[in-house]
Amino acid sequence: MFTSSSNFTNDVDALFVYITALSLIVLIGITVAMIYFVIRYSRKRNPVPKNIEGNLTLEILWTGIPLLLFISMFYFGWVGYKDMRAIPDDALQIKVTARMWQWSFEYPNGLKTDTLYVPVSKPVRVDLHSMDVNHAFFIPAFRVKKDVYPNKKNDAWFQSEKVGRYDIACAEYCGLNHSYMYSAVHIMEQKAFDQWFADASKKANLEPKLVAQTK
Amino acid sequence: MSDHHHQEAHVIEYGKYIFIWLALLAFTGITVTAAGIGLGNWTVVVALLIASTKSWFVLNYFMHLKYEDRVFKLFIAVAFITFAIFITFTFWDYSFTR
Amino acid sequence: MAHVAMPVDKIEPSYLEVTTNTHKGLLGWILSVDHKRIGLLYLYTMLAFFFVAVGFGFMIRLELISPGKTFIDAQTYNQFFTLHGIIMIFLFIIPGLPAVFGNFFLPIMIGAKDVIFPRVNLLSWYLFITGGLVAVAGWLLPGGSADTGWMFYVPYSVRTTTNVLPALTAAFLLGFSSILTGINFITTIHRMRAPGMSWFRLPLFIWSLYATAWVQVLATPIIGITLALVIIERTLGVGIFDPVLGGDPVLYQHLFWIYSHPAVYIMILPAMGIVSEIIPVFARRTIFGYKFIAFSSIAIAFFGSLVWAHHMFTAGMSDTAMFVFSFITFIVSIPSAIKVFNWVSTLYKGSIQADPPLLYVLSFIFQFSIGGFTGLMLGALSVNIHLQDTSFVVAHFHYVMFGGTGFGIFAAMHYWFPKMFGRMYNMKVATWAWAIVTFGYNLLYFPMFIMGYLGMPRRYYDYLPEFQPYHFASTIGSWILILGLIIMFTNLFVGMRRGAKTPKNPWGGETLEWTTQTPPIVENFHEVPTVTTGPYDYSEYEVAKKEGT
């Protein structure tokens, strides 16, 4: 597992561990019971079978208990997903354009890059758009993913928690170089980011200011 | 489910068919008129209701569903419910803000 | 179950020697309307396609053993995984159990002489083989085979220059074949049951086929029309899904999954039926919770038709759709869980003989459970967002479709083999093959869960170096699996040719197919049997003990 690198990482991992733990308990239970029965009641040890037609109490138990557990899993998944949809108003807005087979990022002042640079601990909103076929914007370390379509607007957001460089992958099959459609997001300290942003904007003859966010 | 043989034929008289046919023509007239008046958002609903009524007649009389075994009615219910589910569930997506 | 008076010693010519038409040799097979011969036609053609698809799978895995180019280029790789998917899904795993074993055993197990529409049955095999040949043709034509993945997602499938049309046409024809089989089975089960064979005396395999057939009939047309629309869009430029003409690519995905998710149940339900047949026979006791297993088949077919959009949780659907589809996804796992618990309980206090068919069933339960549990992880929305389109999903559905259905098919082959061919394979070799196949299988697919969670997207020709150990293990697994498959099929083939002749009922089964001659005669029974008990009545073994014999 990764160390927590975005606001979603911990929640998603926690739910994953929760489901995995429950599943392992049941899986081991089933497997052990199966193997034990096959050995204990083998034809040699147990030549005479006992016909048991069923047991209503058991049926109700193993319908009811899984149902409750499943509903809890569903609930946590839903809550986690709601967070992914609740994009803060003050998020830094980046326009992401996907085309076969590269990503391009556009900052509010018009600055375009092919690698994403964002300040740490700041919510970032990506507006996703594709020029040709379907792609998917995927930052594995941040637990963020969203499909990118032509003719349809999708968005996603994240808030990084650690400075560093993380991969951005394309997760929806898009042809020949699908597996090379990698980019990266650089998470920087606010100061370093401001410096980079000012320099890059100046180079591109753009106003080095993050224009006030409008929704 | 009753699967016993059910071979005796049910003969529907010509007159009955003509009657059903006239009803269908009448409904066609109504649907064209209704569309003409312009009922706004209700146009589709009315059109679909009339079309459903017409198909009810076709199914029951022309297609003899009325005289068939219960299993057939159950079958067609399953088919229509399935389709209804497909379309409603697709609209879980489309009719809410995406 | 009913025992039919049949001369014990007099062996009559079986369906293998006698055909239903006047032709001899091959024509006596491909023009025969005997459901058993059609079942075998399906078996042979389906296995041929299976081997081809295994070959593609082998090459995909070989390419992925190390990062960068190993031996094929990206385009070839993309075509290979597309072919692997199309062939495995449409030509092997969907028709696998219903068309082969359903055809062969459904009529016998309900005490009928054939299916109700034998000629339609033959027609569906022809559609199947035509579909298969069209798919292969697309691979040989200039332009190369399709590289869209088996999902044919729009707009890529409208844009690519490869031969998508043959692949789409093939899938369309195969869908039609599947529909006709479904119609035949539903009507046969309604109309052709032997006297006394009430609904709750039906073997559970028949229940699962019945549920499957309904899904085949009611969901397949959707994929038919959807693929037809893509064909029309590609050839005539009609605007339906193409975003350039205003179309909505997500709508395509809805329609595609409306069929293709229930299709998963077309694949798994009959395998569950097989499991429910095999366990009582080898445990020599009645099934635990017959009605719960029977109704859970229907419940799976029903709820399974309501969850398709869980394949699209990252597509940007409305929150309502996300809520509903995720919730029902959890509900649909309940009937599957019920089945697993009932199967394991059926082993309790049985008298168990761990022969190869049962061993495959045990693998099935283990692997299908893993497939089911990982399905829960994928059903939880927030986790799904992370896992969608990674190799975690690839592992998950292979655990269900191969670890489940594939092993179900292997179990069925080993279980019914003596009835179908009148000979027995080598048990020892079969057991070894089972062990190797199970081990190789798990080594092949389990690492994909881990790397998927670590962020390895699916359908990648190349990958980051950090995933290498998992890919390496997985590729080694594929070799072991294929080794096991070779041993298994060689053993079966040798058994078919030279195996020892078997008695009528080698396993001690209680369903009707074990009461007829081995191999069965052309119309299965001289006299239609009368059924007096449920399908898994093993009380005689208990009684025998009490009487001290």
Add this chain to the structure above:
Amino acid sequence: MSSSAPTAVHHVHRDDYGSRMGMWLFLFTELVLFGGLFIVYSVYRFTHQQEFHIAAQELNTTIGLINTIILLTSSMTAAMSITAMQKGNVRFAKGLVWVTIMFAFAFMVNKYFEWSAKIHHGIYPGSKELLNKPEGEILYFGLYYVMTGLHALHVIVGVVFFLFILRHIGQGKVHQTQYVRLENAALYWHLVDLIWIFLFPLFYLIH
């Protein structure tokens, strides 16, 4: 495996009820096939309401209405042919089937004129005229051609089905006590009618 041994006579099992059941199941698949198109139609109509209204103005309601009447009437004659057959009036039954086929022909002629008029106006898939229109209208006409086209294909299949029945009547395979094939052909024909009952208001009447 050799199959040189003798041939068994495969006994033919007659079950009219079963045949009808099979036919109904087949009709369900046809319904769902069109159902898929209706889903596409409803989604696009929902997302492009205005444009669908405008595009629908271009269709000729009168032709649609005439075709509706033709199909309803042919459905009646098809149903009547079964009554005639049940009463042993084979010639009348044959006549009614022929009338049904004639109506189908009239329907197709109408359709031909309707489509040619559209194409003449430059509205057909891929045409410049159409591509210049807003997205919703492109989708509308795409669906119009696909849905009425697929329906027309079913009309043709229905006619072929009936022609086979006529042959079977001539050969004596279909007669007063064995007419399930005629019933099934008529069922298929009614399905064609049913689908049109929905196509007509959805395409021609949304002004």
